[in-house]
Amino acid sequence: MERLIERAIIAGVQLQNDIHFEYEMEELRNLAEACDVEVAGEVRQSLDRVNPAYFVGKGKAEEIRNLYEETEANLVIFNDELSPSQIRNLEEILECKVIDRTMLILDIFSRRAKTREAQVQVELAQLQYLLPRLVGMRASLSRVGGGTSGSSATRGAGETKLELDRRKIEEQITRLRKELTEIGGQRETQRRRRARNAVPVVSLVGYTNAGKSTLMNSLLNETGYAEAKQVFEKDMLFATLETSVRKIELPDNKSFLLSDTVGFVSKLPHHLVQAFRSTLEEARNADLLLHVVDVSAEEYRHMVEVTESTLQAVGVENVPVIYVYNKADKADVQYPKASGDSLWISAKKGEGLDLLLGSIRRHLYADYVTCRLLVPYDRGDIMADLNERAAVLENAYEEEGTVIKAELSPVDYDRFSEFVIGK
Structure with missing residues (x-):
């Protein structure tokens, strides 16, 4: 089966004092390409504030539609996060799929996540993004699920598809949060173990x-x-x-x-x-x-x-x-x-x-201590430990044992304190 090649128009609004707009539009282009989306054109608009209905002005939305048709694109990507109503209004006027920068980044993360932890993190973020936008995700979500009985046993069958989808997503979010907490607990255990090892x-x-x-x-x-x-x-x-x-x-x-x-x-x-x-x-x-x-x-x-x-x-x-x-x-x-x-x-x-x-x-290692230690000849275990854990600078063999000049961490200094004879 031939894979659909996605061709996109990217669109952005430059507000007053937005000195990073040029760079962010270039970055949006790179983000699209990182998601295997071919950028077919670009539309920009300077505004004092975004249009609450369409994000861009209505005339600029018509310009986007014309360029979209001209270039045979099949997607429009906006450089900012859109509200649910803006997505709905733009899809109606443009008659095409509309996504925002947030959705694009989430898609990249979804493709790149390899470990279970990363996959759970990305899926959770996607669902949290999707939940308030269900209303804007086309009219198909508002179809009635079927059934009209008012009894509690069959109440779910009479809910709209939108309500069913919302409930399903909320249940998934709860499950993913629980799994992420468990993974986080394992990570914290690993951190504590590392801390103990200093x-x-x-x-x-x-x-x-x-x-x-x-x-x-x-x-x-x-x-x-x-x-x-x-x-x-x-x-x-x-x-x-x-x-x-x-x-x-x-x-x-x-x-x-x-x-x-x-x-x-x-x-x-x-x-x-x-x-x-x-x-x-x-x-x-x-x-x-x-x-x-x-x-x-x-x-x-x-x-x-x-x-x-x-x-x-x-x-x-x-x-x-x-x-x-x-x-x-x-x-x-x-x-x-x-x-x-x-x-x-x-x-x-x-x-x-x-x-x-x-x-x-x-x-x-700023708090490491340079000191001298006297280790009795019958404490080969301490000598082996010091050679493994410390930076041994000098060795001298005295009558009572080996005198060592070493650089120790604060933890090791406390550990070997009974052998310390000076600094």
């Missing part, structure tokens, strides 16, 4: 396609990991939805967990942000955030603002941040270089990773 967590955050997965793979390469540990990476919007966690082992027995989270985009649907809340808690509970920025993008400052506001919306606050300005090889900037907690690197070329690892070290 392994610091570094979380990658940033705009979609900023290079977070590429950076994770480059850091794995830099620290000697096999290709099997690498995560999926591709130059496309929302290539990764799942949270990947990898342990990074450093040469001096220090280690940290590196987690990769879902990327952000401007006007990211509210329901989607809330549905992915449990995934984004990886960032909220991190010891350090690496905010990855595509510095080669013209609107990279706007991308930083979008990421920061989204993180704030899910309660990611008071976590130290290193700003990693990636793709510096494609921008007119000097790199690799570091300035405070900002670094300019190229993850693809592996340039600047030493600076990044040095900055991560300064943040994660």
Whole structure:
């Protein structure tokens, strides 16, 4: 069976002081292409405020219809979230399928979700989006389900299809929320286990396609990991939805967990942000955030603002941040270089990773203690433990035992305190 090729007209309204409109329309085009939709044309309108009935002016809606017919498109995509009544009115006047930016992003997420958690999160967001829009989803939903009896046993048969659909969606939402809570509980158990092991967590955050997965793979390469540990990476919007966690082992027995989270985009649907809340808690509970920025993008400052506001919306606050300005090889900037907690690197070329690892070290291990320990010769277990867990700087063999100069985490310092003889 031949697959229907979707051809779309994209439409947007530029309101006063909307300085990012050009970029957002370009991004809408990229989002459509990420969903395998061919963009056949574009319509724009400048307004003081959106039309409550049609979003655009009625005359502009007629212009969209003419272009739609001219280009033989079969879909119109609007750059903002439409109300249920706007969808209904536009479909009536345009006589074609109308979707908004939110529905488009949800569709991309639905296609890319691989793990059960991501699938549940996306399905929940889709249903929450759909529920208030049932009225606008064409007249077919208002057909009577059949039956007129007033008895409670057959009451459901007499409800309209709209009421039946609404009830079914509400039941699905309840079921999905319960499943997501259970998955979130498992994730929290994993987090508590990691906390007990005192392994610091570094979380990658940033705009979609900023290079977070590429950076994770480059850091794995830099620290000697096999290709099997690498995560999926591709130059496309929302290539990764799942949270990947990898342990990074450093040469001096220090280690940290590196987690990769879902990327952000401007006007990211509210329901989607809330549905992915449990995934984004990886960032909220991190010891350090690496905010990855595509510095080669013209609107990279706007991308930083979008990421920061989204993180704030899910309660990611008071976590130290290193700003990693990636793709510096494609921008007119000097790199690799570091300035405070900002670094300019190229993850693809592996340039600047030493600076990044040095900055991560300064943040994660600032409270480590350098001390001297005296370990009796009959405590080989303690020696083995220290060699495995600590950065051993010096060894000396005395009459009472081995004197070790080592760098310990606060947890290990307490653990080996009976052997500490000085700093």
